[in-house]
Amino acid sequence: MKRLIIVILAAAVILSGCSAHAELNELAIAEAIGIDRAGDGYTVTLQYFNTDTTGGTTAIDSSQPNAVTVSGSGMTIESALGAASYSCGKTVMPGSAGLIVFGKDAAFDLMDSLSFAASHYSGNPRAYIAVSETTAADILNVKFSEGNASVEKLEGLMKNAEALGMSRTVMLHEAAEMLCEPTRSVVLPMLEAVDCGSELTEEGNTVTITGGALCTGDRFAGTLPPGAMSGLCLLTDEGATCEMTVKLRGEDVCLAVYGTDAKIAPSIENGAMRFDVRLSADCKIVSTQLSDPFGEREAVERIAAAELGARVSLFLEAIKRYGADAAGLSYKIRSYSPEMWKAVAGNYREALENAEFTVSCDLHLERFGIMHG
Amino acid sequence: MRDKTGARELAAALAVSRIFAEAASLPDEYHTYGMQRFTVIVLSFALTAVLFMSLYFVTKRTGGRLFGAVSGNGALTGFLGALFSLYLLYSAAETGLRAHYYTSGTIFDAAPSEYFYLFIGAALLFAVHKGIRPTVRAAVVTAGLFALFMLVISLALIPDIDLDRLYPSPVDDPDSLPAQVLRETARNCELPVLAVLGGSAGGKNGRTFAAYAAVSCLVLLLMTFLGTTVFGELVSRLDLPFYSLSSTADIRVLHRINGIDVMLWVMAAIIRLALISLAFRETAAACFARGKSADIAALIFAAVSVGLSELFTVYPALFTPVQRLSAACLPLIAAAVIIPPLTLIGKRRKHS
Numbered sequence: 001m002k003r004l005i006i007v008i009l010a011a012a013v014i015l016s017g018c019s020a021h022a023e024l025n026e027l028a029i030a031e032a033i034g035i036d037r038a039g040d041g042y043t044v045t046l047q048y049f050n051t052d053t054t055g056g057t058t059a060i061d062s063s064q065p066n067a068v069t070v071s072g073s074g075m076t077i078e079s080a081l082g083a084a085s086y087s088c089g090k091t092v093m094p095g096s097a098g099l100i101v102f103g104k105d106a107a108f109d110l111m112d113s114l115s116f117a118a119s120h121y122s123g124n125p126r127a128y129i130a131v132s133e134t135t136a137a138d139i140l141n142v143k144f145s146e147g148n149a150s151v152e153k154l155e156g157l158m159k160n161a162e163a164l165g166m167s168r169t170v171m172l173h174e175a176a177e178m179l180c181e182p183t184r185s186v187v188l189p190m191l192e193a194v195d196c197g198s199e200l201t202e203e204g205n206t207v208t209i210t211g212g213a214l215c216t217g218d219r220f221a222g223t224l225p226p227g228a229m230s231g232l233c234l235l236t237d238e239g240a241t242c243e244m245t246v247k248l249r250g251e252d253v254c255l256a257v258y259g260t261d262a263k264i265a266p267s268i269e270n271g272a273m274r275f276d277v278r279l280s281a282d283c284k285i286v287s288t289q290l291s292d293p294f295g296e297r298e299a300v301e302r303i304a305a306a307e308l309g310a311r312v313s314l315f316l317e318a319i320k321r322y323g324a325d326a327a328g329l330s331y332k333i334r335s336y337s338p339e340m341w342k343a344v345a346g347n348y349r350e351a352l353e354n355a356e357f358t359v360s361c362d363l364h365l366e367r368f369g370i371m372h373g
Numbered sequence: 374m375r376d377k378t379g380a381r382e383l384a385a386a387l388a389v390s391r392i393f394a395e396a397a398s399l400p401d402e403y404h405t406y407g408m409q410r411f412t413v414i415v416l417s418f419a420l421t422a423v424l425f426m427s428l429y430f431v432t433k434r435t436g437g438r439l440f441g442a443v444s445g446n447g448a449l450t451g452f453l454g455a456l457f458s459l460y461l462l463y464s465a466a467e468t469g470l471r472a473h474y475y476t477s478g479t480i481f482d483a484a485p486s487e488y489f490y491l492f493i494g495a496a497l498l499f500a501v502h503k504g505i506r507p508t509v510r511a512a513v514v515t516a517g518l519f520a521l522f523m524l525v526i527s528l529a530l531i532p533d534i535d536l537d538r539l540y541p542s543p544v545d546d547p548d549s550l551p552a553q554v555l556r557e558t559a560r561n562c563e564l565p566v567l568a569v570l571g572g573s574a575g576g577k578n579g580r581t582f583a584a585y586a587a588v589s590c591l592v593l594l595l596m597t598f599l600g601t602t603v604f605g606e607l608v609s610r611l612d613l614p615f616y617s618l619s620s621t622a623d624i625r626v627l628h629r630i631n632g633i634d635v636m637l638w639v640m641a642a643i644i645r646l647a648l649i650s651l652a653f654r655e656t657a658a659a660c661f662a663r664g665k666s667a668d669i670a671a672l673i674f675a676a677v678s679v680g681l682s683e684l685f686t687v688y689p690a691l692f693t694p695v696q697r698l699s700a701a702c703l704p705l706i707a708a709a710v711i712i713p714p715l716t717l718i719g720k721r722r723k724h725s
Contacts, residue, residue: 125621173604173621180406180606331537331605338542 028090031067031151033081034136036103038073044080045071045137046092047151067143067150098151099128100172101136101191107213107220110179110186125173128155131213131220133192142193142205153200154207158189161209165230165242165257165311168212178326182348185324187212187224187232214324221322224315231315234279234308235262236327242311243286246303248296251289255304257281257363262312264332266340273344273355275329277316279308284367297365305361316357323349376504376573383505383574384584386512387563389519390648391589393468393641394560395596397475397613400689401696402556404614406606409545409553410597416550417557418590421564424709425582428568431713437576439568439716440659453712454660457565458653460708462678463695464562465649469493469682470692472642478613479635490679493643497675500647501654501668505573508647515640522619522637523592525630527599529622534602555702562649565708569652650675 034045050068072083085092102110132139144153161167167189170178178186190213198206212224212232224232233240241258260281267274283304290296319325330348334341344351404410432439440454476489500508544550563585571578600614603621611617619634654671662670685692698704 123620125617126623173607173617176610177605177607180610328537328605331535331540334540334542335537338540338545341540 026090028070028085028088028092030092030094030097032099032101032140032154033094033097034071034101034103034132034140035077035080035106036135036137037105041073041075042077042080042106043071043073043137044077044084045069045140046081046084046088046094047140047143048088048090048092069137069140069143071137095124097124097127099130099154101139102129102131102188103135103137104132104213104220106136107131107188107215110175110215123172125171125176127172128158129170129172129175130158130189130191131215133190133210138193139191139207142201142203142207144200144206145202146200154191157207158209161189162233163241165233165240165244166211166226167209167229168233168237178328181325181328181330182345183216183323183325183352185214185216185221185322185326187214187229187326189213189229190223214318214322214326216322216324221324222318224318227311228314228318231311231313232327234260234281234312235264235277235315238262244304244307246300246307248290248299248303253288253290253293253300253304254286255283255300255365256286257283257304257308264329264336266329266333266336268340268343269356273351275316275355275357277312277357277359279312279359279361280363281308281361282364282366285365301363301365304365305363308363309359309361312359312361313357316359319352320355320357321353323353325352376506377575378506378509378573380574380577380581381584382509382513383567383570384581384588385516386509386644386648387567387581387585388588388592389512389516389641390566390645391561391563391585392519392592393638393645394471395593396615396638396641397471397478398611399471399474399696401693401700403610403612404597404600404608406601406604406609407545408540408542408601409550410601411594412543413550413553413557414590414593414597416554417561418586420554420558421561421586422582424558424561424706425564425586427710427713428564429579429582431717432568432571432576432578434717436572437574437578438572438655438659439565439713440656449715449718450659451661453715454656457569457656457660457708457712458674460562460565460704461649461653461656462674462681463699463704464565465646465653465674465678466681466685467696467699468562468642468645468649469679470685472639472646473682473686475613475616475638475642476635479616479631490683492639493646493679494676496643497646497650497679498672500643501650501671501675505570505651508644508651511640512644512648515637515644518633519637519641522630522633523595525624526619526622527595529624530599530603530618533621534599535605536602538602538605552700556700559699559702559705561705564705566648566652568709568713569655570648572655646675646678649678 028046028048030046030048032047036043036045047067047069050066070084070088072080072085072087074080074083081092081094144150146153158167158169162169168187170186170188175186175188190210191207192210193205194208195205197204200206211226212229214221214224230242233242238261239258240260241256243254243256245252245254258281260279263278265276285293293300319327325348330341333344398404428439440450472493473489567578567581567585571581574581596615599618600608603618604611608614616631616634620631622630624630650671653674654667657670658667
């Protein structure tokens, strides 16, 4: 038995070089995939890691933007990807893509487009999903020179925006789940390529996050401002953080909010859905010109709580306007009362459009900074 | 029975075999999102325990082997053996189909499917030739790896678990519950396998069944918990739920470990096929073959089952009616409830 195992292992080591194989430089290892609508079909832009970088002493030169973009068009995303593969002369490996960007037009049929990635055996369920203000190609043509992979910069940008409460990151499996929800709604971060003389890229352009794109499976419903995106994070992410500046007696107070927790209590009153949202959070003063921040803490808490409540309300207004449950409220209803869910599941979109939302916020100021005005 | 194994090891092998049935959801088997799935799993194992009663009392009188006391005697025994073999053949073909469905959706999407049959065929040859002990040993290793894999995945998925996706409603759709419970119970082809192979574990069929059912039920509940709390509504659209979980688990060092998932499920498929083939060998040896001819019959059985699974893969229209019959639990009831008492009649006739 041992001899047999030794023979098999030896054969595996010796003979593996005889079989068909692919060298690293023959592969286009996708970092990011951009999907745009082109007539009745699609244009796919692929940003892949360049293993043949010239200008450096090593194959991978961190001083160069090691990202290359190619694009291809086809009637389906798969055929467009095939055309892109043909253009770059390499075998495309889409499974390691860390970011999938949809052009605003392609977000109309997000459901179909996502199924390409979600159902592919090598698809990365943790790839981040975003929408471009213009086309996905515009975003992927911005190549950051800092770091080995350009896409890492974009991922970092979106994570930082989430930490500041400007946006919310969404992964492929999360987006696919939201699109299975009864109103098939998801909010994706909205990216825009801007030319601002940035030193991060050789061309001087960079990418900014302008808010969120509310997609309802078959249509791009609308754009959400950063305030509404912050509201979404506060509502859905336990422990979400954000920064805000409020004014008290004409003085700016910059606050960092953390430890957020939203309790949502749904009910049906007079045939209409009603959601009572109670938000609690802790905060600390980052900087202030107030002369007695400790003495003013109640006023600061009250004003900041009103601001947080306004952000959540802004997001909930969008839900109501579009009848789009992009915050997973259906889970809250089911968890609260399965019978209530059965009562509204049949016409959930209408129920949301006619729903009433009340928001209350309880904020606790924990730290007061180390300097006052 | 040429070789012996322990009751716990056999239970581990049966559990690995049973869990394999959850590797892929074939058409007509898709799980819907909801708490009813938990209820279905628990009730199906309760029903399996009820079905086991008949086998238990019969095999208790025959040293743990269903056909142990009636080997090679009479037309009735031959008939019962043939019926039993038919059930085993369907189970093996269904396992091959499920394995092919799983692998073609994952790793063999990029590799020729001939590799799959070569690999499975070689493993079956080995299992039938060497007997139950190496099969069970391989199953214990697979069970250990699977447990470790589950632990790693569970830990990695903790940030993605959302308990809001659970809700207090054990039965969402009372109308579909009986059919779902029967369909889930029908996947326990390990019950007849245990009835035949139990003798190799010292005839402790009750203990073996209890361990196998408890472990399988707990693992299925854990898999359902992870799938429900991580994917929510998305579980309704996943053909390969556990593969999707392992793809989503982000292990810092290894990044993605879905390749290990494929390896484990292929191992589990081989173990299930090997156990069924070994069960057929024992049935053949007891009912209509002797010595080496039982081995040859088992090899032919393995080849036919793999061929049949290919036929089912190529012509799904052939599989669908058989699958519907099986989902109603009728073949399992025949194999686990009706055949065992009839073997006792065969025994009485032999002794008289």
